[in-house]
Amino acid sequence: MSSLNKKNFYKSLLFYFPPIFLFISVLNEIDLNYLKIEYFSFNFVYILIFYWTLKSPRYLSYGAIFIAGLINDVVIGIPMGVSSFCYLLICVVTAYLRNITITPNFLNDWIFLLITILLVNSIQVISLDLIFSVDVSYMRYFINSGFTFIFYPVFIFLFNILEKKIKLKKND
């Protein structure tokens, strides 16, 4: 009986892994820059949202993404609503991509990610700098976009493994 409960708990934990990790990421702002490399930063949340809303939107709800965006704004200290708007724009792109794609292609997704993060970061920079008069480093945003793009294949590999596990557990 207890092993059955444990199994169920593990199963549901795996199922809720994407939103749990999303909330941990926004609350923690993990930058993984322990080596203190200057300019090194990438937006893990963008990768997470892009992957899960593109491949398996059932595991990551838009409502959770919206709330995660609000939390991110509070943690970073930028006007509330900016990150939510940006995250949801990624969802729009992935929903569009899902609608027009018949056979998924990694390269296609990767290039779409680059276009998406450039678009989203541009909107964020423009709104912060021009509308809210918050000084931001354009160069840092640009480099952050580059690293986010580069790191996508690494995380896609890890997320693929996780997705397979979730599907396996679901069919148990």
Place this chain on the structure above:
Amino acid sequence: MASSRDDFVIAIRSAFLKKSYQQKFSLLTLIFLSLVILILGSLNFKTIQYVKIGINEVIYRSSFIVSAPENYIKNLNVRMKEHFEFYDEFKKIENELKKLREKKLTNDFLILENKRLRELINESSQSEDIYAKVLIDKNSPYLKSIILNKGSKDNVKIGMAIVDDSYLIGKIIEVNYTNSRALLLSDLNSKIPVLLEPLDIHAVLSGSGKDFGLIEYTKDGYDQQISGEEIIVYTSGYGDLFKSGMPVGKIIKNKITGQNVVNFFSDFKQLNYIKIVSYKTGVTN
């Protein structure tokens, strides 16, 4: 041609309006909601401000708890580094201590003299200190700020100075009931009036978004004047923002750009406990 345009429109409409698997809201609704929050947030309604403060309270505390494992790894990394550099550090500190002991004597004399002179012109300077713990140290690439565990219930107010030991590191920009946010001097939005000593040049210290500050609004010849000299940056006290004479950093030459930059005395990545200070300078009759 027309059919491909139709396909695009259908795909876009479907992306915005269709609720996919297990989605309770459509994207359009949520995007609209985030825009409403953005607009309402920019308007200074009292109700919205209270809601915002409430949300901040919960999120800052949660973030502190969630960040605990990462902070532990960070601290472990720092401790290991410190352990390896222990002997070299000891020798360096021993030498520094010798020099500082000599300087302290002169300093004590200057403090007494300053006190006497202030009494002569009937000027008084009172300060209130509040000790606070750094809850969240979000070294975000975009904004350099820290969350402190003291808020309006501890009499923290916007504009108060944040001090690490005796070095100025920033100021309070947002106050909630039990916590507050301080903007560090390294942030791009930080600008404070400073004095470059011993040249006695007034300037503005601006954050760079990196680990150093930049000197702005000085005479053209300032770069030549400081070559070869050790320049210490103090707060000038202009605009009554901070008390004058608080040490901020030292001017050094950036190795890559060759530009003169301010190397802060305090390491903003290693802040655990800080002091929130407010000063009142006045002439007593």
